[in-house]
Amino acid sequence: MKHMPMINRLLAAVMLLYGGYLMLFDGPYPLSIILTLAGLSQLATDVVFPAAEPYDERQEEIKMKSGHMSYALSILYVFVVLMLVQWQVVDDLMTALLCVLVIQVMTFPVMMFVYSRRN
Missing domain, CATH: 1.20.58 (Methane Monooxygenase Hydroxylase; Chain G, domain 1)
Structure with a gap:
């Protein structure tokens, strides 16, 4: 389970990149906005509570x-x-x-x- 923080950051980056790509080339449609928001939300949660910090x-x-x-x-x-x-x-x-x-x-x-x- 020690690879989970890296996987979470990778998924957040993929969602941000794909959402940004869709937003640039297709316009701000719901799918691109949802992907971008999901990536931003995941990164914000990782910043507030780093995965290396024990859950308490x-x-x-x-x-x-x-x-x-x-x-x-x-x-x-x-x-x-x-x-x-x-x-x-x-x-x-x-x-x-x-x-x-x-x-x-x-x-x-x-x-x-x-x-x-x-x-």
Whole structure:
């Protein structure tokens, strides 16, 4: 299992490269955005908790707090995006859904980073 950190970084790099390739040549379609977000999320998680660091109660507490805060924030920004669609600030529903997806996927690693710096 000591090869897992290298495999995780390799998969993150592949997702970032392929997502970037698709974004450059096909445009920002959902598949390219999802691949790029997955790669960024994986790299952000590896930065916050390196694989060489042993798993302990501190990591569990940080992940739990991050998950709770991400969930609370997701309710808030889904409501905001729905209001923007209702008021016709955002015309395309697909754009609104992609915005929610981007924020949803990136909130957890950002909150992990914030809580890991506090502890």
